[in-house]
Amino acid sequence: MIAERVALRQRLDRATDKLESPVAVVDLTAFDANAAALTARAAGKPIRVASKSVRVRALLERVVRRDGWAGVMAYTLPEAIWLVRQGVSDDVLVGYPTADRTALAELAADPALAAAVTVMVDSVEHLDFIDSVIAPQHRPELRICLELDASWRPVGPVHVGVRRSPVHTAGQAGKIARQLVARPGFTLVGMMAYEAHIAGVGDLPPGQALRGRVIRQMQRLSYPELLERRSAAVRAVREHAELEFVNGGGTGSVAATAADESVTEVAAGSGLFGPTLFDAYRAWRPTPAAFFGLSVVRRPAPGIATVLGGGWIASGQTGPSRQPMPWLPEGLKYKTDEGAGEVQTPLIGPAAEHLRPGDRVWFRHAKAGELCEHVNEVHLVDGDTATPTPTYRGEGYAFLG
Template identity: 75%
Template sequence: MTAPRRNLRERLDRATAHLETPIAVVDLAAFDANAAALASRSRGKPIRVASKSVRVRALLERVLARPGWRGVMAYTLPEAIWLVRAGVSDDVLVAYPSADRSALAELGKDDELAAAITLMIDSPAHLDLIDQVAPASRRAELRVCIELDASWRPATQIHVGVRRSPVHSAVQAGALARRITSRPGFRLAGMMSYEAHIAGVGDAPTGRAIRGGMIKVMQRLALPELIERRQAAVSAVREHADLDFVNGGGTGSMAETAADPSVTEIAAGSGLYGPTLFDQYTNWQPTPAALFALSVVRRPAPRIATVLGGGWIASGPPEPSRQPTPYLPEGLKFRGDEWAGEVQTPLLGAAASGLRLGDRVWFRHAKAGELCEHVNEVQLVDGESATPTPTYRGEGHAFLG
């Protein structure tokens, strides 16, 4: 095992020796280093922290207290309301359209919430739904943001990227802006586009060099098209409204998105924790900050150590990249016919031979905030001390659970 990995394992074991597994930790030194590195890559543009990639209120507050970070990108409206009322931020953008009638009604009745929260819009139907729940004549003016589809469409019937907003062209963006500004009770405050095919796709997938080369070519061609189209869309929208912000990007495209002059702020969150999906990027790799530990409970063979639990699978395509990764001690791997299991996970490799019952194996999750859906608290590790801190789940909130 390399010295840095050995030292990290020893430090985490000492910091959490008094705790029973499973344990989730966030190493504050790595977290802060990642936050500083992301800020340095944003070219002076503020970073809006993506809360779904963190899901710990204390850590949202920690990063927002740092230079270069401003505002929250929430993933549901109830979460946004909670964060504002808890004093985490008075500037929260909801990243996805909401059809939560109770939350929309609550938002419309509270001037403070309405001033702090911006709703995502990509269709007049969203405005209709809001007006059905809370008619404009009986509610506060609501801030809304247009989402521009960032996917790449190089030819008819070819769609590269995730399927989000139906608003793809500058003409469509301008038409929607005109519809929004012509209706009472709404204020068009921002635009947003998420280039998932660039920010969310690593260009160096493990063991797949040909695919990695294809991804590099795709991203090299897709980025200039998006920058040109986004600039045109922002210009079209600004003919109808003075925008407070234009949001774009993510951890995986921080520097590239920041270079777009039409973008005023970047969204990022996953890079704070450094999950394994970012091991597949060549432009920047965060330091692993979030890990979880499981205990060895069986030794079914001399070179196999079995831990209790382990099936903390990430969302997305059902493929190996969504599995957690055994990280400490170095040199462990899954059995090809079992992988990570709900109640037990056999591990192979030279390091397995030295593990005893009760020893800990530290894993990294494939995606960032999803780790927090498995635990009620994370241990914030500072040196060799650990402080328990509730996750969203630990505070009684499962916003998409």
């Protein structure tokens, strides 16, 4: 492992030695290996790539061309429209409800777009909002997907998982499906249930053995309940609509979700980059593929090397797990009283003593696609060569930022 990391550092340094910091890279060998591993874990079910975890058009195009991958799960409607117009995919599911009037009007004005994009809903109020933008008699029918809440409610008010859809039971799903299909101007084509408490929570958090045991017990108890409830909900909805797809899962649950007979496709994206949050998963850990490099700019004291920048903090519950990880050279860590800073980041540890101004330190981001909100381009590393390609930001788009 140590030798592999030394070789990786040497290769990244050679590929980017003429580039200035900060520099973001994606190792194509690791990226492709992760894509192949996810395909194997999906066991024949197609994978819809979650674009928010990539945010580089060229890499989305690269993965959707692979066998076993089909379609995109976008995170905003404007992004979905852009991806279709750019020819990335003609099958884009928007993973979250939209309140973007401009994008809805654009979608409704173009029959080809309306046939390629599926909008997420979880209430009749979403349909009311869309109708307020453009009435059903003035647009083609819009494709909609119903989101089922996948969280676990073991007893009373206890809620384990993220707060997403209000549709939790099979009865609720059947009732709203009946209401959705009765509305003119819409076609119910899909269902989605994202088990965030399983797919998005690592069960082996470093240095937290007790918490890890609690998470594993929670996941062991909650997943059978979800399988039964999701299957019942799909059956209830199919009484009212011919569903084209039922989507579930994420990188952290691809194999388990693919085994659910009620699911027709799984979603994944973060596993392509292999960010640090996925180091805490026992079932499968992707190979780190995405990195950003910062330059050492001073040595304020023996045993300390300071890089310029570094405070690329990930979203979610704040804490050490949301900081980027100094990865190469091995043996670096943050000063506890400073952490990753906006303009400077002091690093300590055995490797710090050997760093000099101008040397490069490679970091891994805690989450996948958020890395690309900090740079206009990533360099795709193939062997010892690096080819620049724009991120969403580099193409002039910040769909959420």
